[in-house]
Amino acid sequence: MSLTAGRAPVTHPGVRAEQARDLVTAMVDNPSGQTSASVYETGRLVGLAPWLPGHDVRVSWLLDRQRADGGWGGPDGYALVPTLSATEALLTVLRRGEHGPAGPLAGAARRGLAFLAGALGAGAPPDLPATDLIVPALREGVERHLARPPAGLADWAGARLPLPAGLDPGRLTRVRGLLATGRPVPEKLAHALEVAGDGACRAAGVRPAGAGAVGASPAATAAWLGRPEPGPALDYLRAVSGRGPVPCASPITVFERAWVLGILARAGVPPAVPGSLVADLRAAVGASGAATGPGLPADADTTSVTLYALARLGRPLEVSRLDAYDTGRHFCTWPGEDGASVTTNAHVLDALGQHPGHPGVAATVDRVAGWLVERQEPDGRWADRWHASAYYATYCVLLALADHARGAAARDAVRRGVGWLLDTQRADGSWGRWGGTAEETAYAVLALAGAGRPGDTRVDAALGRGRHRLSEWDGDADGPALWHDKDLYRPTLIVRAAVLAASWSTSATSTATAQP
Incomplete structure:
Protein backbone atom coordinates (compact mmCIF):
# COMPACT_ATOMS: atom_id res chain seq x y z
CA MET A 1 0.00 0.00 0.00
CA SER A 2 1.35 3.45 -0.89
CA LEU A 3 1.98 6.12 1.70
CA THR A 4 -0.63 8.33 0.09
CA ALA A 5 -3.31 5.67 0.09
CA GLY A 6 -2.51 4.53 3.61
CA ARG A 7 -2.61 8.02 5.07
CA ALA A 8 -5.60 9.62 3.42
CA PRO A 9 -7.77 11.94 5.51
CA VAL A 10 -10.44 10.04 7.39
CA THR A 11 -13.07 12.79 7.58
CA HIS A 12 -16.10 12.06 5.39
CA PRO A 13 -16.63 14.54 2.51
CA GLY A 14 -20.10 15.30 3.83
CA VAL A 15 -18.61 16.38 7.14
CA ARG A 16 -16.16 18.67 5.38
CA ALA A 17 -18.96 20.18 3.29
CA GLU A 18 -20.86 20.87 6.50
CA GLN A 19 -17.73 22.51 7.95
CA ALA A 20 -17.52 24.76 4.90
CA ARG A 21 -21.16 25.77 5.35
CA ASP A 22 -20.48 26.46 9.01
CA LEU A 23 -17.63 28.81 8.07
CA VAL A 24 -19.89 30.83 5.79
CA THR A 25 -22.66 30.90 8.41
CA ALA A 26 -20.19 32.12 11.05
CA MET A 27 -19.13 35.02 8.81
CA VAL A 28 -22.75 36.01 8.25
CA ASP A 29 -23.67 35.70 11.94
CA ASN A 30 -20.65 37.67 13.18
CA PRO A 31 -19.74 40.28 10.56
CA SER A 32 -17.07 41.81 12.81
CA GLY A 33 -14.95 38.69 12.37
CA GLN A 34 -13.16 36.37 14.76
CA THR A 35 -9.57 36.76 15.94
CA SER A 36 -7.55 35.66 18.94
CA ALA A 37 -7.16 37.90 21.97
CA SER A 38 -4.12 40.17 22.10
CA GLY A 242 -17.27 41.33 25.96
CA ARG A 243 -16.11 41.89 29.57
CA GLY A 244 -12.76 40.25 28.85
CA PRO A 245 -9.61 40.40 26.68
CA VAL A 246 -9.72 42.08 23.27
CA PRO A 247 -8.24 41.47 19.79
CA CYS A 248 -5.72 43.65 17.96
CA ALA A 249 -8.21 44.69 15.31
CA SER A 250 -11.97 44.62 15.03
CA PRO A 251 -13.95 44.65 12.82
CA ILE A 252 -12.06 42.66 10.16
CA THR A 253 -15.13 42.04 8.01
CA VAL A 254 -13.69 42.32 4.50
CA PHE A 255 -10.36 40.69 5.35
CA GLU A 256 -12.01 37.63 6.87
CA ARG A 257 -14.62 37.17 4.14
CA ALA A 258 -12.22 37.67 1.24
CA TRP A 259 -9.57 35.29 2.57
CA VAL A 260 -12.01 32.56 3.60
CA LEU A 261 -13.93 32.60 0.33
CA GLY A 262 -10.76 32.87 -1.76
CA ILE A 263 -9.12 29.93 0.01
CA LEU A 264 -12.20 27.73 -0.28
CA ALA A 265 -12.84 28.60 -3.92
CA ARG A 266 -9.24 27.94 -4.95
CA ALA A 267 -9.31 24.51 -3.33
CA GLY A 268 -12.61 23.57 -4.95
CA VAL A 269 -14.53 23.54 -1.67
CA PRO A 270 -18.18 24.12 -2.61
CA PRO A 271 -20.08 26.07 0.07
CA ALA A 272 -23.24 27.93 -0.91
CA VAL A 273 -22.45 31.61 -0.45
CA PRO A 274 -25.43 33.89 0.24
CA GLY A 275 -25.88 36.53 -2.41
CA SER A 276 -26.07 39.19 0.29
CA LEU A 277 -22.56 38.31 1.48
CA VAL A 278 -21.18 38.58 -2.05
CA ALA A 279 -23.01 41.88 -2.56
CA ASP A 280 -21.51 43.26 0.66
CA LEU A 281 -18.05 42.18 -0.49
CA ARG A 282 -18.52 43.91 -3.84
CA ALA A 283 -19.77 47.06 -2.11
CA ALA A 284 -16.63 47.13 0.07
CA VAL A 285 -14.44 47.72 -2.99
CA GLY A 286 -14.39 51.45 -3.69
CA ALA A 287 -12.46 53.46 -6.24
CA SER A 288 -9.29 53.12 -4.15
CA GLY A 289 -9.86 49.48 -3.28
CA ALA A 290 -10.96 47.68 -0.13
CA ALA A 291 -9.98 48.00 3.52
CA THR A 292 -9.78 45.26 6.15
CA GLY A 293 -12.59 46.98 8.02
CA PRO A 294 -14.03 50.42 8.89
CA GLY A 295 -11.45 52.85 10.23
CA LEU A 296 -8.55 51.30 8.33
CA PRO A 297 -7.21 52.51 4.98
CA ALA A 298 -7.78 50.63 1.74
CA ASP A 299 -4.78 48.49 0.82
CA ALA A 300 -3.59 46.44 -2.12
CA ASP A 301 -3.55 43.19 -0.14
CA THR A 302 -7.20 43.28 0.92
CA THR A 303 -8.20 44.69 -2.45
CA SER A 304 -6.49 41.97 -4.48
CA VAL A 305 -7.77 39.07 -2.37
CA THR A 306 -11.29 40.53 -2.53
CA LEU A 307 -11.05 40.88 -6.31
CA TYR A 308 -9.76 37.32 -6.60
CA ALA A 309 -12.54 35.90 -4.41
CA LEU A 310 -15.24 37.82 -6.29
CA ALA A 311 -13.90 36.62 -9.63
CA ARG A 312 -13.91 33.01 -8.44
CA LEU A 313 -17.48 33.50 -7.23
CA GLY A 314 -18.53 34.71 -10.67
CA ARG A 315 -18.97 38.36 -9.66
CA PRO A 316 -15.75 40.02 -10.93
CA LEU A 317 -14.84 43.68 -10.61
CA GLU A 318 -12.34 45.70 -12.63
CA VAL A 319 -8.72 45.20 -11.57
CA SER A 320 -8.06 48.88 -12.33
CA ARG A 321 -8.74 49.46 -8.62
CA LEU A 322 -5.20 48.20 -8.05
CA ASP A 323 -3.60 50.81 -10.31
CA ALA A 324 -2.98 53.29 -7.48
CA TYR A 325 -0.71 50.75 -5.76
CA ASP A 326 1.52 50.05 -8.76
CA THR A 327 4.99 51.49 -8.18
CA GLY A 328 6.17 50.50 -11.65
CA ARG A 329 8.31 47.72 -10.18
CA HIS A 330 5.96 46.01 -7.74
CA PHE A 331 2.74 46.83 -5.87
CA CYS A 332 2.87 48.59 -2.52
CA THR A 333 0.47 47.57 0.23
CA TRP A 334 -0.45 51.24 0.54
CA PRO A 335 1.14 54.40 -0.88
CA GLY A 336 4.20 55.40 1.13
CA GLU A 337 4.75 51.91 2.56
CA ASP A 338 8.08 51.33 4.29
CA GLY A 339 9.42 48.19 2.64
CA ALA A 340 7.42 45.81 0.46
CA SER A 341 5.33 42.66 0.86
CA VAL A 342 5.74 39.50 -1.19
CA THR A 343 2.32 38.17 -0.15
CA THR A 344 0.63 41.39 -1.25
CA ASN A 345 2.27 41.01 -4.66
CA ALA A 346 1.39 37.31 -4.85
CA HIS A 347 -2.23 38.25 -4.19
CA VAL A 348 -2.04 40.98 -6.83
CA LEU A 349 -0.80 38.32 -9.26
CA ASP A 350 -3.80 36.14 -8.37
CA ALA A 351 -6.23 39.01 -8.94
CA LEU A 352 -4.68 40.02 -12.25
CA GLY A 353 -4.64 36.40 -13.37
CA GLN A 354 -8.42 36.33 -13.27
CA HIS A 355 -8.52 39.02 -16.00
CA PRO A 356 -6.02 37.86 -18.65
CA GLY A 357 -7.70 39.89 -21.38
CA HIS A 358 -7.59 43.21 -19.56
CA PRO A 359 -5.24 45.69 -21.32
CA GLY A 360 -1.72 45.55 -19.91
CA VAL A 361 -2.39 42.64 -17.56
CA ALA A 362 0.00 40.21 -19.24
CA ALA A 363 2.93 42.61 -19.01
CA THR A 364 2.13 43.46 -15.39
CA VAL A 365 1.88 39.79 -14.49
CA ASP A 366 5.33 39.17 -15.96
CA ARG A 367 6.78 42.16 -14.10
CA VAL A 368 5.31 41.21 -10.72
CA ALA A 369 6.26 37.56 -11.19
CA GLY A 370 9.83 38.60 -11.91
CA TRP A 371 9.89 40.75 -8.77
CA LEU A 372 8.67 37.80 -6.68
CA VAL A 373 11.27 35.46 -8.17
CA GLU A 374 14.01 37.92 -7.22
CA ARG A 375 12.85 37.83 -3.60
CA GLN A 376 13.13 34.10 -3.13
CA GLU A 377 15.51 33.15 -0.32
CA PRO A 378 18.59 31.03 -1.17
CA ASP A 379 17.03 27.92 0.39
CA GLY A 380 13.86 28.25 -1.70
CA ARG A 381 11.45 29.85 0.74
CA TRP A 382 9.83 33.29 0.79
CA ALA A 383 9.31 35.37 3.94
CA ASP A 384 6.99 38.30 4.47
CA ARG A 385 6.08 41.16 6.78
CA TRP A 386 2.48 40.08 7.43
CA HIS A 387 3.11 36.62 8.88
CA ALA A 388 5.67 35.09 11.22
CA SER A 389 5.91 31.86 9.23
CA ALA A 390 7.63 31.48 5.88
CA TYR A 391 5.14 28.70 5.13
CA TYR A 392 2.39 31.26 4.62
CA ALA A 393 4.48 33.45 2.32
CA THR A 394 5.80 30.46 0.38
CA TYR A 395 2.28 29.10 -0.08
CA CYS A 396 1.01 32.44 -1.39
CA VAL A 397 3.87 32.94 -3.83
CA LEU A 398 4.12 29.34 -5.06
CA LEU A 399 0.44 29.17 -5.99
CA ALA A 400 0.50 32.59 -7.67
CA LEU A 401 3.59 31.73 -9.73
CA ALA A 402 2.38 28.23 -10.58
CA ASP A 403 -1.00 29.55 -11.75
CA HIS A 404 -0.02 32.72 -13.58
CA ALA A 405 3.72 33.14 -14.23
CA ARG A 406 5.49 32.23 -17.45
CA GLY A 407 9.10 31.46 -18.26
CA ALA A 408 11.98 29.32 -17.05
CA ALA A 409 12.89 31.57 -14.10
CA ALA A 410 9.42 31.26 -12.59
CA ARG A 411 9.35 27.50 -13.15
CA ASP A 412 12.73 27.15 -11.45
CA ALA A 413 11.56 29.28 -8.51
CA VAL A 414 8.52 27.04 -8.10
CA ARG A 415 10.71 23.95 -8.22
CA ARG A 416 13.02 25.36 -5.53
CA GLY A 417 10.08 26.41 -3.36
CA VAL A 418 8.58 22.94 -3.57
CA GLY A 419 11.99 21.52 -2.68
CA TRP A 420 12.16 23.66 0.46
CA LEU A 421 8.75 22.40 1.56
CA LEU A 422 9.78 18.80 1.00
CA ASP A 423 13.04 19.30 2.89
CA THR A 424 11.40 20.90 5.96
CA GLN A 425 8.53 18.49 6.63
CA ARG A 426 8.73 17.19 10.19
CA ALA A 427 8.90 13.51 11.11
CA ASP A 428 5.24 13.49 12.18
CA GLY A 429 4.13 14.83 8.78
CA SER A 430 3.59 18.43 9.89
CA TRP A 431 5.27 21.70 9.05
CA GLY A 432 5.97 24.71 11.26
CA ARG A 433 8.46 27.41 12.19
CA TRP A 434 8.65 26.68 15.92
CA GLY A 435 6.74 23.43 15.98
CA GLY A 436 4.28 21.63 13.76
CA THR A 437 0.91 23.42 13.52
CA ALA A 438 -2.31 22.72 11.66
CA GLU A 439 -2.17 26.16 10.04
CA GLU A 440 1.35 25.86 8.63
CA THR A 441 0.79 22.24 7.64
CA ALA A 442 -2.29 23.35 5.70
CA TYR A 443 -0.27 25.97 3.81
CA ALA A 444 2.41 23.43 2.90
CA VAL A 445 -0.18 20.87 1.73
CA LEU A 446 -2.03 23.46 -0.36
CA ALA A 447 1.23 24.68 -1.90
CA LEU A 448 2.46 21.18 -2.75
CA ALA A 449 -0.92 20.15 -4.14
CA GLY A 450 -1.10 23.25 -6.32
CA ALA A 451 2.52 23.69 -7.38
CA GLY A 452 4.10 20.23 -7.16
CA ARG A 453 4.59 18.20 -10.32
CA PRO A 454 1.78 15.67 -10.86
CA GLY A 455 3.05 12.14 -10.32
CA ASP A 456 6.13 13.21 -8.32
CA THR A 457 6.41 10.37 -5.81
CA ARG A 458 8.19 12.53 -3.23
CA VAL A 459 5.45 15.16 -3.39
CA ASP A 460 2.73 12.50 -3.22
CA ALA A 461 4.34 10.96 -0.15
CA ALA A 462 4.70 14.34 1.58
CA LEU A 463 1.07 15.17 0.82
CA GLY A 464 -0.04 11.85 2.24
CA ARG A 465 1.87 12.40 5.48
CA GLY A 466 0.68 16.01 5.72
CA ARG A 467 -2.98 15.17 5.15
CA HIS A 468 -2.76 12.32 7.63
CA ARG A 469 -1.37 14.70 10.25
CA LEU A 470 -4.22 17.12 9.54
CA SER A 471 -6.73 14.31 9.97
CA GLU A 472 -5.19 13.61 13.38
CA TRP A 473 -5.83 17.24 14.34
CA ASP A 474 -9.41 16.58 13.13
CA GLY A 475 -9.98 20.09 11.80
CA ASP A 476 -8.74 21.73 15.00
CA ALA A 477 -7.38 25.11 13.93
CA ASP A 478 -6.24 26.15 17.39
CA GLY A 479 -2.56 26.92 17.60
CA PRO A 480 -0.11 29.77 18.02
CA ALA A 481 -0.84 33.25 16.78
CA LEU A 482 1.30 33.79 13.67
CA TRP A 483 -0.17 36.81 11.84
CA HIS A 484 1.37 40.26 12.16
CA ASP A 485 -0.44 43.21 13.70
CA LYS A 486 0.72 45.27 16.66
CA ASP A 487 0.92 41.86 18.34
CA LEU A 488 0.78 38.39 16.81
CA TYR A 489 -2.79 37.24 16.25
CA ARG A 490 -4.74 34.37 14.71
CA PRO A 491 -7.70 35.09 12.38
CA THR A 492 -9.76 32.12 13.48
CA LEU A 493 -11.97 31.49 10.47
CA ILE A 494 -9.20 32.12 7.94
CA VAL A 495 -7.04 29.49 9.60
CA ARG A 496 -9.96 27.07 9.72
CA ALA A 497 -10.59 27.65 6.02
CA ALA A 498 -6.98 26.82 5.17
CA VAL A 499 -7.07 23.63 7.24
CA LEU A 500 -10.37 22.60 5.68
CA ALA A 501 -9.14 23.35 2.15
CA ALA A 502 -5.98 21.31 2.71
CA SER A 503 -8.04 18.39 3.99
CA TRP A 504 -10.49 18.51 1.08
CA SER A 505 -10.55 15.52 -1.23
CA THR A 506 -8.36 15.95 -4.28
CA SER A 507 -11.21 14.53 -6.34
CA ALA A 508 -13.51 17.47 -5.49
CA THR A 509 -14.17 19.41 -8.66
CA SER A 510 -17.03 21.68 -7.60
CA THR A 511 -16.50 25.42 -7.26
CA ALA A 512 -18.11 27.89 -4.89
CA THR A 513 -21.24 29.52 -6.21
CA ALA A 514 -23.17 32.58 -5.12
CA GLN A 515 -26.86 32.14 -4.51
CA PRO A 516 -29.53 34.85 -4.40
Missing part, protein backbone atom coordinates in the same frame (compact mmCIF):
# COMPACT_ATOMS: atom_id res chain seq x y z
CA VAL A 39 -1.85 40.64 25.10
CA TYR A 40 -0.72 44.00 23.72
CA GLU A 41 -4.20 45.37 23.11
CA THR A 42 -5.63 43.96 26.36
CA GLY A 43 -2.75 45.49 28.31
CA ARG A 44 -3.48 48.89 26.77
CA LEU A 45 -7.13 48.60 27.78
CA VAL A 46 -6.11 47.76 31.35
CA GLY A 47 -4.00 50.90 31.47
CA LEU A 48 -6.32 53.24 29.58
CA ALA A 49 -9.84 52.13 30.51
CA PRO A 50 -10.15 50.72 34.07
CA TRP A 51 -13.78 51.89 33.97
CA LEU A 52 -14.66 49.47 31.16
CA PRO A 53 -16.65 46.40 32.35
CA GLY A 54 -14.40 43.36 32.69
CA HIS A 55 -11.33 45.24 33.92
CA ASP A 56 -10.49 42.74 36.68
CA VAL A 57 -10.98 39.88 34.24
CA ARG A 58 -8.47 41.47 31.87
CA VAL A 59 -5.90 41.94 34.66
CA SER A 60 -6.27 38.30 35.70
CA TRP A 61 -6.03 37.20 32.07
CA LEU A 62 -2.71 39.02 31.72
CA LEU A 63 -1.37 37.42 34.90
CA ASP A 64 -2.40 33.96 33.70
CA ARG A 65 -0.57 34.38 30.40
CA GLN A 66 2.83 35.41 31.69
CA ARG A 67 5.52 32.95 30.61
CA ALA A 68 7.94 31.27 33.00
CA ASP A 69 10.72 33.55 31.73
CA GLY A 70 8.74 36.69 32.64
CA GLY A 71 7.68 37.57 29.11
CA TRP A 72 4.38 37.53 27.27
CA GLY A 73 3.58 36.66 23.68
CA GLY A 74 5.32 34.67 20.99
CA PRO A 75 8.85 33.25 20.74
CA ASP A 76 11.96 35.21 19.88
CA GLY A 77 11.57 38.96 19.40
CA TYR A 78 7.78 38.65 19.20
CA ALA A 79 7.62 38.86 23.00
CA LEU A 80 8.93 42.44 23.17
CA VAL A 81 5.79 44.45 22.36
CA PRO A 82 3.30 42.35 24.39
CA THR A 83 5.68 42.23 27.37
CA LEU A 84 6.10 46.00 27.33
CA SER A 85 2.32 46.42 27.22
CA ALA A 86 1.55 43.90 29.97
CA THR A 87 4.32 45.17 32.26
CA GLU A 88 3.30 48.82 31.86
CA ALA A 89 -0.33 47.84 32.49
CA LEU A 90 0.54 46.01 35.73
CA LEU A 91 2.64 48.94 36.91
CA THR A 92 -0.34 51.20 36.26
CA VAL A 93 -2.65 48.91 38.25
CA LEU A 94 -0.15 48.85 41.13
CA ARG A 95 0.07 52.64 41.17
CA ARG A 96 -3.72 52.90 41.34
CA GLY A 97 -3.78 50.45 44.24
CA GLU A 98 -6.51 48.33 42.69
CA HIS A 99 -7.12 44.63 42.06
CA GLY A 100 -6.53 43.32 45.61
CA PRO A 101 -3.15 42.38 47.16
CA ALA A 102 -0.14 43.89 45.40
CA GLY A 103 2.12 40.85 45.88
CA PRO A 104 1.19 38.82 42.76
CA LEU A 105 1.02 41.95 40.63
CA ALA A 106 4.39 43.24 41.83
CA GLY A 107 5.96 39.83 41.29
CA ALA A 108 4.63 39.63 37.75
CA ALA A 109 5.76 43.20 37.02
CA ARG A 110 9.22 42.44 38.42
CA ARG A 111 9.58 39.39 36.19
CA GLY A 112 8.38 41.43 33.22
CA LEU A 113 10.94 44.16 33.92
CA ALA A 114 13.75 41.62 34.18
CA PHE A 115 12.71 40.13 30.86
CA LEU A 116 12.56 43.56 29.21
CA ALA A 117 16.01 44.54 30.47
CA GLY A 118 17.42 41.77 28.30
CA ALA A 119 14.94 41.82 25.42
CA LEU A 120 15.21 45.54 24.68
CA GLY A 121 18.93 45.26 24.09
CA ALA A 122 18.76 42.06 22.04
CA GLY A 123 18.54 43.66 18.61
CA ALA A 124 15.86 45.00 16.31
CA PRO A 125 12.36 43.59 16.95
CA PRO A 126 10.32 41.88 14.19
CA ASP A 127 8.71 44.08 11.55
CA LEU A 128 5.28 44.51 13.13
CA PRO A 129 2.98 47.45 12.35
CA ALA A 130 3.79 50.58 14.42
CA THR A 131 6.55 48.85 16.43
CA ASP A 132 8.77 51.88 15.83
CA LEU A 133 6.16 53.98 17.67
CA ILE A 134 4.89 51.48 20.22
CA VAL A 135 8.25 50.45 21.70
CA PRO A 136 9.48 54.00 22.46
CA ALA A 137 6.07 54.99 23.82
CA LEU A 138 5.79 52.01 26.19
CA ARG A 139 9.42 52.22 27.22
CA GLU A 140 8.76 55.84 28.15
CA GLY A 141 5.69 54.81 30.14
CA VAL A 142 7.55 52.08 32.05
CA GLU A 143 10.39 54.44 32.94
CA ARG A 144 7.86 57.04 34.14
CA HIS A 145 6.54 54.44 36.62
CA LEU A 146 10.05 53.53 37.72
CA ALA A 147 10.89 57.16 38.53
CA ARG A 148 8.70 56.58 41.60
CA PRO A 149 8.09 52.84 41.62
CA PRO A 150 5.07 51.30 43.35
CA ALA A 151 5.39 49.17 46.48
CA GLY A 152 7.47 46.06 46.05
CA LEU A 153 9.63 47.46 43.25
CA ALA A 154 11.81 49.96 45.10
CA ASP A 155 14.99 48.31 43.80
CA TRP A 156 13.95 49.33 40.28
CA ALA A 157 13.80 53.02 41.20
CA GLY A 158 15.24 55.20 38.45
CA ALA A 159 16.05 52.26 36.20
CA ARG A 160 16.53 53.08 32.51
CA LEU A 161 15.72 50.63 29.76
CA PRO A 162 17.64 50.46 26.48
CA LEU A 163 16.01 51.23 23.15
CA PRO A 164 16.50 48.54 20.49
CA ALA A 165 18.95 49.38 17.73
CA GLY A 166 17.37 50.95 14.69
CA LEU A 167 14.36 52.49 16.46
CA ASP A 168 14.24 56.28 16.19
CA PRO A 169 12.32 57.92 19.07
CA GLY A 170 12.13 61.06 16.96
CA ARG A 171 9.37 59.51 14.87
CA LEU A 172 7.12 59.25 17.93
CA THR A 173 7.83 62.90 18.68
CA ARG A 174 6.81 63.89 15.17
CA VAL A 175 3.57 61.87 15.39
CA ARG A 176 2.67 63.55 18.64
CA GLY A 177 3.47 66.91 17.09
CA LEU A 178 1.13 66.18 14.19
CA LEU A 179 -1.71 65.35 16.57
CA ALA A 180 -1.12 68.58 18.49
CA THR A 181 -1.73 70.62 15.33
CA GLY A 182 -5.25 69.24 14.96
CA ARG A 183 -4.67 68.35 11.32
CA PRO A 184 -6.23 65.14 9.97
CA VAL A 185 -4.29 62.02 10.88
CA PRO A 186 -3.63 59.32 8.25
CA GLU A 187 -5.96 56.36 8.70
CA LYS A 188 -3.15 53.86 9.17
CA LEU A 189 -1.72 55.98 11.99
CA ALA A 190 -5.09 56.01 13.77
CA HIS A 191 -4.72 52.24 14.28
CA ALA A 192 -1.96 52.96 16.83
CA LEU A 193 -3.29 56.25 18.21
CA GLU A 194 -2.59 55.12 21.78
CA VAL A 195 1.14 55.88 21.28
CA ALA A 196 0.28 59.59 21.49
CA GLY A 197 -0.43 59.39 25.22
CA ASP A 198 -2.54 62.26 26.54
CA GLY A 199 -2.49 63.85 23.09
CA ALA A 200 -4.72 61.08 21.77
CA CYS A 201 -7.71 62.06 23.91
CA ARG A 202 -10.34 63.60 21.63
CA ALA A 203 -7.62 64.46 19.11
CA ALA A 204 -9.18 66.90 16.65
CA GLY A 205 -7.57 65.23 13.63
CA VAL A 206 -9.11 61.83 14.39
CA ARG A 207 -12.67 60.73 13.75
CA PRO A 208 -14.12 57.37 14.85
CA ALA A 209 -15.65 55.19 12.14
CA GLY A 210 -19.42 54.88 11.91
CA ALA A 211 -19.57 52.10 14.51
CA GLY A 212 -17.41 54.10 16.93
CA ALA A 213 -14.02 52.44 16.45
CA VAL A 214 -10.83 54.45 15.99
CA GLY A 215 -8.50 52.65 13.61
CA ALA A 216 -10.39 49.37 14.20
CA SER A 217 -8.41 49.15 17.46
CA PRO A 218 -9.72 48.84 21.04
CA ALA A 219 -6.57 50.51 22.37
CA ALA A 220 -6.74 53.42 19.92
CA THR A 221 -10.44 53.87 20.64
CA ALA A 222 -9.90 53.89 24.42
CA ALA A 223 -7.05 56.39 24.03
CA TRP A 224 -9.24 58.69 21.94
CA LEU A 225 -12.27 58.37 24.24
CA GLY A 226 -10.35 59.05 27.43
CA ARG A 227 -13.34 58.65 29.77
CA PRO A 228 -16.56 56.62 29.74
CA GLU A 229 -18.66 59.15 27.90
CA PRO A 230 -21.79 57.64 26.30
CA GLY A 231 -21.68 57.37 22.54
CA PRO A 232 -20.59 55.11 19.68
CA ALA A 233 -16.95 54.81 20.85
CA LEU A 234 -17.99 53.55 24.28
CA ASP A 235 -20.54 51.22 22.68
CA TYR A 236 -17.79 49.81 20.45
CA LEU A 237 -15.48 49.16 23.42
CA ARG A 238 -18.21 47.43 25.38
CA ALA A 239 -19.08 45.26 22.40
CA VAL A 240 -15.55 44.31 21.42
CA SER A 241 -14.38 43.57 24.96
